[in-house]
Amino acid sequence: MSARPGSPQVRHLGPARLTAGLDRFQRLDLAAHLRVHPPLPRLTRDDLLELAERIDLRGRGGAGFPFARKARAAVAAATRTGAAPVIVVNGSEGEPPSAKDRMLLARAPHLVLDGALLAAAAFGAEEIVVGVAAGSPGEASVPAALDERELPCPARTVCVPERFVSGESSALIRGANGLPVQPAAVKARAAEGGAGGVRRRPTLLSNAETWAQLAVAARLGPGPYAAVGTDAEPGTVLLTVNRPGADPLVVETPFGTPLGDVLDACRLRPGDGVLVGGYHGAWLDPASAVGAPLSRTGLAELGGTLGAGAIVALPAGTCPLGEVARVATWLAGESAGQCGPCRRGLPDAAEALGALAAGTGGQTALEDARRALGGAQGGGACSHPDGTARFVLSALDVFARDVEAHLFGPGCGRPVLDVLPLPPAQGAHLEVDWSRCTGHGLCAVLAPGLVRLGPHGYPASTTIPVAPWQEHGARRAVNQCPALALRMRHPERSTDRRRRRSNG
CATH class of the missing domain: 3.30.70.20 (Alpha-Beta Plaits)
Incomplete structure (x- = not known):
């Protein structure tokens, strides 16, 4: 299965908020958007910060960082330096099994822009920057949507290469500044100075879904917004559900919905295991997956992570170890190669996994893979080594029986059907x-x-x-x-x- 650049179809369990109107319109231009969504209120800086805190709005790009905390840091930096902030929408989404942000920018771009424009007006932003993957539908959809709007400040789109690390926040900021699109070698807070060229303005960056959620919350208010979801995690979340041999579905569902309900709605079974959170996520065994609540806290209790909301159920007809090995090889090649874990740790782990899957490595290969991944955790310049290690190590645990078959016998006997989506080889x-x-x-x-x-x-x-x-x-x-x-x-x-x- 290869990653698809098109505009995915959507479904919803519970209320349609981010997906409202998409059952009637393939794309919501401004006229359709205004028919589907009520008028957007104007919020002051304090109103917007209070709203984000009351609903505990967190980033939907994978890290789950509190939006209000990032916003306050950017506002504080702007006040201290006297420099107006920059609002950045991260829609690059370089992860093959994830398509939710691509869907939003392609089909509901004005909802994303609503959130960014709210923040730009409330915080007195100098500029809005929207990052999109080169060749994706958003490359045309976002500029067309910007042309329809009255903007409180200049806005532009930045097209970045469709690579895994392009979605890392510092990589997108570098791209916005005309630099190579790769994570910064030294970790730094965007709020202190990110986008804006030489001047490096204080920057408030969140992914496309986060901005859309802010727009929904502004229209509903904190009480009605929290009418669905859990007490700790109110509202809905977008998931990308990958289906073997078919296009992925983007599903909007309240936080806390059992994963089994989502799989049933998409006519999928948990198979040998379910990947939640994409290629920086974690695998769940079938029994745990069915009842797993789709929330950050619920998945954390099972050793999982919601991440970017990408879900893949692995059917029983494919070799789990072979599937994981091919993705590990791809992830090793997608790094920026700026630190030891990416330059040596991930390639060493991928090579060992490949040997184990081929039946030529045995116990030595398994130990080599675990050692390389253990050394990669916590020592990288960005989160790529940690996320890759979580993906692979959780697979070795969930697919322990398959690993044993490759260790002590001729293997599982199943072919590798390429169920885990990867883009066509281009490099x-x-x-x-x-x-x-x-x-x-x-x-x-x-x-x-x-x-x-x-x-x-x-x-x-x-x-x-x-x-x-x-x-x-x-x-x-x-x-x-x-x-x-x-x-x-x-x-x-x-x-x-x-x-x-x-x-x-």
Whole structure:
């Protein structure tokens, strides 16, 4: 299953708030938006902060950080420095199993903009920046929606590469400032100075769903907003439910809804296990998954996390270990390569998992994977190593029987059906020409962590994915190979050349 760039269909359990009107309209332009949603009230700075605190609005991008705390920090920085803040909408959503923010920007962009405009007016913002993934429907939908609005300040969209780390807050801020879209090497609070080019204005950043939830809460008020959900976590949440062989569904449901109810509504079974929270989330065993309450606290009690709200139920016909290994390999290549856990820990873990899934690693591979992931936790420049470790380590626990089958027998005997969604391969690959390779091993010295040698001193793979941060080492290996046995391939560039020739 590959990630799809289109506009997902929606369903709702309970009241339709963020999804209101989407049963009648494919996209809510401003006229349709105003027919579906009542007028947006004007809120002062104190009114908006009080509203966010009373409903305990938290970020819906994965971290779940309190919105009011971020907003107060940005306001305090603006007051201290005299610099007007910047409002940033994070709609980049580089995670393959998640499509909720993409859906909102494509189909209900004005609801997202409502929240951002409320904050911009209340806090006296200098600018609004909306980050979208390049090639996604939001790339056209958001500018069209901005053209329909009267804005309290200038607004612009920033298109970022559709990579996993593009959705990290500091990566988007760097992109808004014209810098490479990758997490900052040193952690810093956006509120203290993020977007705004050289001046680095105080920045209030939240993901698209968070801004939409703020707009809904402003219209309803804190009491009616909390009429659904739980006492600790009022309101609704958007989930992306992935379905094998079909497009994902975006489901709006009150906090606390049992996961089993959502699966039933989407005609899915828990299968061998359910991933909740996406590729930085955690796996739940089938028995726990059915009754798991979809809330941050409820899932935490089961060792899970709501994360970005992406859900995948793994059917019994595919190899769990093989599915996890292919995603771990992809995650290792999606890092920024700025710290030890990303440069060595994640690739080492992915390699060990691949060997274990292939039945060639045994107990040593399992121990190597656990050791690499344990070392990656807590030591990264961003949350990518921690999230990846949670995803893999929870899988090793939930799929313990499958792991044992690969450890002590011929394996589970099931094929890898690519149920866990990944985007089509687009990056560079290093290819080995076996007719030329003589086993010098220099490539492994020039590109450590990229080229791994097998037991006989030859590269262990003929086609090796190259992350952007590995390209320098890959080129060195190609240029200095004594046997001229290596070459770099760029699939997208080859496609462009074929297109130019056909248009010729």
